Amino acid sequence: MMPSALENAVYGLVSTPVLHSAVRHGVFARLIEDGPDTVECLAERLGIDQDTLERMLLVMTSLGVVERAAGGKYSVTADAAPFLDRRGPRYLGGFIEHLTLETSGRLGRLDTYLSEGKPATEASPFDDVYRDTESLRAFMRAMWDLSFGMSQELAALAGMAGTTHLVDVGGATGPFAVAALLDAPALRATVFDMPMVGPLIGEDAQAQPVADRLGFVGGDFFTDELPHGDCLAFGYILSDWDDATCVMLLEKAYRACEGPGRVLIMDRLFEDDHSGPLATAAMNLVMHIEMAGKHRTGAEFIALLERAGFADCEVRRAGGEKHLVIGHKR
Template sequence: MPSALENSVYGLLSTPVLHTAVEHGVFTSLIEDGPATAPRLAERLDVDQDTLERMLLVLTSLGVVERAAGGEYSLTSDAVPFLDRRNSRYLGGFIKHLTLETRGRLDRLDTYLSEGKPATEASPFDDVYRDAESLRDFMRAMWDLSFGVSQELAALAGMAGTKHLVDVGGATGPFAVAALLTDPALRATVFDMPAVGPLVGEDAEARPVADRLGFVGGDFFADELPQGDCLAFGYILSDWDDDTCVTLLQKAYRACRAPGRVLIMDRLFEDDRTGPLATAAMNLVMHIEMAGKHRTAAEFIALLERAGFGDCEVRRASGEKHVVIGHKRQS
């Protein structure tokens, strides 16, 4: 079987195994307590040795874990940053979301393929906001998915000279916090649903900048956006169709003090839409969970220009998410 097909066939098991290992502290123990054999690791974690060893074999085959000649398991060096809870690139919350939320919605694909996606389908945010625990879990997933890459994106966007950043739909502020850490003169406001407000600033990385981080509660469909000289949409516009994106960008144009700019930070398809894999996979998730899609850089620029922004540019990061910038000039 070709390796690409083999990974696809057995991919059903990969994410749940990762999630279970995260939840039971397998990776934390291997990182903080050091490599261990399966029996020793099972003893540390007080878990069933046979089940653990079978999981470790899957993780070894995936290239997440490696086993030394003496039988001791350890994480591969390139996996460590993403599975270490202390690292800003930690993906545990996102893995949990894929396992507990996204996987349960995949059965919809059959209906969508046969009949199309119902225009009247309930909003995915109904699930997110169903209770305080669900909201906190979702916000944790968004922080884990966003804060690490936001540090690169903030540097790439260049915040020097910006006075007031408005992070639209900014969740608990992963991009806002990353931006504030780059420039001590910057102020930032997170704009999101009122229920998110109490969670903003909870993360340790936010504490040094808490005095410059504000929150405004509202609904970006019903309300105008707070004013600033830089408005950011971090992984927001891929949730919505083109016309809705233009409406939101027009609100950003009105709220943007000239000369100012808007930042779109999102996954980008290659121009020929052949990849990358993460963008293609999450493009399908957007169809299942949201009402949007992922786009090429040119498609985002077209949306910016429809909303009135000009002098658009693309700044590409080393990872999956990049920055598309539109400028608002003085009248």
């Protein structure tokens, strides 16, 4: 009998596209919003092929994502539902789509990387992301889905009371900025990202109640200085880049940080011995394929902060996959 960990790894090639197809055709939405249903009725309501749907439901049942009750009615499991409910803050549909349509196509490069190393001149995936409005919106949707739910916990963990102006560096459409504004009524926030992101700010429903306190500044953090504030945040940004680039960005943050202030790094963290967790190890490989960075331990992030001039650094661990590293400017 194959060990379960190996079995999940081997058949992951099948299960992730199955999840994506189920998201795309509204299978989870119907089961969550309308309640358990039989494969016959579900296929008819969605206008999709019953045989194909049933085979997919069997895969998802084996994964523990879906369960089948007496009478043949399927439902989404309680553990999985928060991540597959498109109305909720932890929805992962956009991220699953990105993994299936974008990341999977790049995994074929691993063989060449192993044989020859990664080319220093390889094109950035951002070339594809920013190629047109549709691609940009799809990527920003994935980033929101991946980030907003966790950002709510991280904003509370950071303790935004007393902070007056948050600058969310490379903040996309503002999942962390919006979460922080919802947590701290006196706060105002500025998202700093490429100019073409600006028109997409505020599209998400959660941003509407805080729209009057949410601003945007367009720019390139490689060539431009950062807007000033008493708290600068890097949400899932520094893992895109190598150590030298991270220090350069953190030095810009130090100059922009109005003391006494601080910088927040939000990212996946390896255990101190790099033994896991799996999501961090998997995305660390994705960073190698798609970007120029890596995931780090808390201590490694603190070393980067100290090189940039920040002091009194600390790690605050959240309950999910992403955690908080804080550096202070006195």
